[in-house]
Amino acid sequence: NAGVTQTPKFRILKIGQSMTLQCTQDMNHNYMYWYRQDPGMGLKLIYYSVGAGITDKGEVPNGYNVSRSTTEDFPLRLELAAPSQTSVYFCASSTGTRRETQYFGPGTRLLVL
């Protein structure tokens, strides 16, 4: 199993540009999450999904959108990128049984200039 994979690893965006961060898991996990990590601020939940077709907002959803058309994929869309979105983005997944244990992807480092 590859676990949770994310692409790209690093990206530089100009202000106002859009992009999609990809996340895929091959563990057949129902639950998937997107976090952002800013220095000294821990992990903040952006969006999460409890299954295909079901998504919900986390603590910091503004400026982001998500979709969940399959169990495996959970892309995060940034519209009109802003410098405040410069961060490291982590995708995570967990099972439906012991759902609280989350497995993280390697992260995407995003710089908005």
Added chain:
Amino acid sequence: GENVEQHPSTLSVQEGDSAVIKCTYSDSASNYFPWYKQELGKRPQLIIDIRSNVGEKKDQRIAVTLNKTAKHFSLHITETQPEDSAVYFCAASMGGGYSTLTFGKGTMLLVSP
């Protein structure tokens, strides 16, 4: 919503010493408390967790204690080694349903040889 406070933000110890990281949470309904370790440039990984029906849990050199009355839990690392150097995050969750994790801001542990 849940709020998790973590202290200290940085902790420096000598190899072989013990290290203690403390967290408090606000929602008395929380019943699951994991700890994640994040090495520099890597993804967070679960190292130990505890549920509210247990007061203490050990795994080799690491242990977690939980005081539900005071709403705080702690990570204890004994006989620290340089490879324990990392950022440690505590988190809390109400568990079940569509619960999500709320993370503390992290503690940077530095173990000097």
